Amino acid sequence: MTEVSKSFTGKDGSFKAVDGVTLSIKEKEIFGIIGESGAGKSTLMRFINALETPDSGDVYVDGVEVGKLTGKRLRTHQKDIGMIFQHFNLLGNRTVEDNIRLPLTLHKYKTPLSLDEVLDFTGLSDKRSSYPAELSGGQKQRVGIARALITRPKILLCDEPTSALDENTTYEIVDVLHKAQHEYGMTVVIVTHELNVIKTLCHRAAVLDQGRLIDTIDVVHEKDGRSGKSYHERVLEVLKGD
Numbered sequence: 442m443t444e445v446s447k448s449f450t451g452k453d454g455s456f457k458a459v460d461g462v463t464l465s466i467k468e469k470e471i472f473g474i475i476g477e478s479g480a481g482k483s484t485l486m487r488f489i490n491a492l493e494t495p496d497s498g499d500v501y502v503d504g505v506e507v508g509k510l511t512g513k514r515l516r517t518h519q520k521d522i523g524m525i526f527q528h529f530n531l532l533g534n535r536t537v538e539d540n541i542r543l544p545l546t547l548h549k550y551k552t553p554l555s556l557d558e559v560l561d562f563t564g565l566s567d568k569r570s571s572y573p574a575e576l577s578g579g580q581k582q583r584v585g586i587a588r589a590l591i592t593r594p595k596i597l598l599c600d601e602p603t604s605a606l607d608e609n610t611t612y613e614i615v616d617v618l619h620k621a622q623h624e625y626g627m628t629v630v631i632v633t634h635e636l637n638v639i640k641t642l643c644h645r646a647a648v649l650d651q652g653r654l655i656d657t658i659d660v661v662h663e664k665d666g667r668s669g670k671s672y673h674e675r676v677l678e679v680l681k682g683d
C-alpha cells in the first residue's frame with residue numbers, strides 16, 4: 442500500500458486514524474502490525490479486504506488495485522481473504538460444525554477444504570456438535586480459525602486473535618496459526634498489541650504510532666521458540682529472567 446490515509450470524525454473533530462502509510466507485505470509471510478490502542482492498526486489491516494476504504498493512497502493485493510474493484514470482482518477479492526476476530530464472532534445458536542461451514546453456505550468457493558479436514562487440523566473433531574457456549578476461549582478461537590480456513594484463503598487477516606485469551610491459550614492459538622500458514626501457504630497479517638505474539642509468530646512487523654508508520658522490523662526468533670514452553674517455564678522466564 443502506498444501513502445494510505447484515513448480520517449474519522451471523533452468528539453474533538455476530524456483526526457487521521459491512518460496517516461500516509463506505505464508498506465509492502467510479501468506473499469506467504471506472517472506480518473505483524475503493532476502499536477498502542479487507537480494507533481490505527483485495525484483500520485490499516487481492513488484496507489486489505491476493503492472493509493475500510495482509504496481517503497487517499499492506493500492498496501494493491503496481488504497487483505490488483507483494491508480501490509478500483511466493484512461488484513463481482515470485489516466479492517471475488519474478498520472471498521480470497523479470511524478473517525479472525527478478537528471476540529471470535531461465532532453464532533451462539535449454531536453448532537461448531539455449522540459455524541465452520543457458514544461461509545460455504547453464503548458463497549461458492551472454488552477449492553474449499555473439507556469440514557473433516559479443518560476440524561482435524563484445529564483439533565476440534567470431538568466438538569463438532571457442541572455449541573459455542575460449551576467451549577473454552579481457545580476452542581472458540583480455533584472454531585474461528587477453522588471457519589476461515591475452510592474457504593482456503595490466500596490471505597488470513599487476524600484482528601487481535603489472542604487478546605481475549607490467557608497466556609497458555611495464546612500460545613496454543615499462535616501454534617495453530619503458525620501451522621496453518623505452513624500447511625496452506627497463506628499470507629498472514631496479524632494486528633496485536635502483544636509483543637510476545639509478534640516475537641513468536643511473525644517474520645516482520647510494522648510499528649504504528651498515531652496513524653503513522655514509525656518502523657518496520659525484521660523479527661529475530663529465539664532458537665527454542667517460546668511456544669513450546671510450559672506455563673511454569675514462561676512464568677520463571679519472565680519473573681526470574683531464567
Ligand SMILES: Nc1ncnc2c1ncn2[C@@H]1O[C@H](COP(=O)(O)OP(=O)(O)OP(=O)(O)O)[C@@H](O)[C@H]1O
Nearest residue numbers: 449450458476477478479480481482483484485634
Ligand atoms: N468507524 C470509525 N468511526 C470513527 N472513529 C473510528 C472508526 N474506526 C476507528 N476509529 C478510530 O480511529 C482510531 C484508530 O482505530 P483502530 O481501531 O484502527 O486502532 P487500533 O490501533 O486497532 O486500536 P485498538 O487496538 O484499540 O483496536 C481510534 O481512535 C478509533 O477510535
